[in-house]
Amino acid sequence: MKFEETPLKGCYVIRTTPFVDQRGVFARFYCERELAQVVGDRRIVNVNFSRTVRKGSIRGMHFQRFPDSEMKFIRCIKGKIFDVAVDLRKESPTYLHWHGVELSAKNMNMLAIPEGFAHGFQALEDNVEIMYLVTAFYSPTREGGLNHADPQIGVQWPLPITDVSEKDHHYQCLRDEPIAL
Template identity: 50%
Template structure:
């Protein structure tokens, strides 16, 4: 796995390659040893899968508060998505900045999103599927979110936004009093 840093500290893109022959293809989706420096002693404790039917659909922007703050590793298994990480760490040099990468089954990239960053995505191709690896268990009482359309973040979504859950539409907007996420 080849790791590339992004402008946001701790947000990385992992690149894998597949071996293709007459039988088909093989790719390693996760290797704890190859990602040991990124994981820093964390372990994957939960793996989730999502399928989103409609192109243009937006999911996010989600995170978990401490003590269940989590690192996420996100990979697209089918289709294409615009995957976005937003830095919500109040003492970070990139506080309230976002970074996006297109993830697809063809490019086999994986986004690494550290604790304190919100995650979301927009489906670029119908019936897209994502695999999420988490370093903390899901805790509904500790979930948090910021609005995907918050003018403070000004995320540049590539398609018209549609098919957004009620929960994601009702996250509060960031204002001048917003002080970020405690880790």
């Protein structure tokens, strides 16, 4: 695995190095030893799966508030997505900055997003599937979200938006409701 820090401190693109031969492909998706430099003393407590049916759909921008903040490791296992992290750490020099990266079953890359970030993605194909590992148990009372079209954040989604859940659509913009982590 190769680690590339994004412009957002603590957020990494993790490049997988597959082994390819006449039979096909082998790749290690998770290795505690190799990921220790990013995971630290955290532990993975959930492995989640998501399928998004329609190209252009957006899921997110979600986060968990302290003390249930979570680190996420996102990998696209079918199709391709545009995955986005937004820095919500008020003390960070990149506060309210975002970074997006294409994740696909073909490139086998993973995005590691630390606590204090919002996360979302857009399906770049129909029927995309992602798997993500998280370091905290889900807490409905600590869940929060940003509006995917918030002009203060200014995420540049690569495709026209075709679908957003009712819940995600109703997240407020920062000018209307400041974020409290």
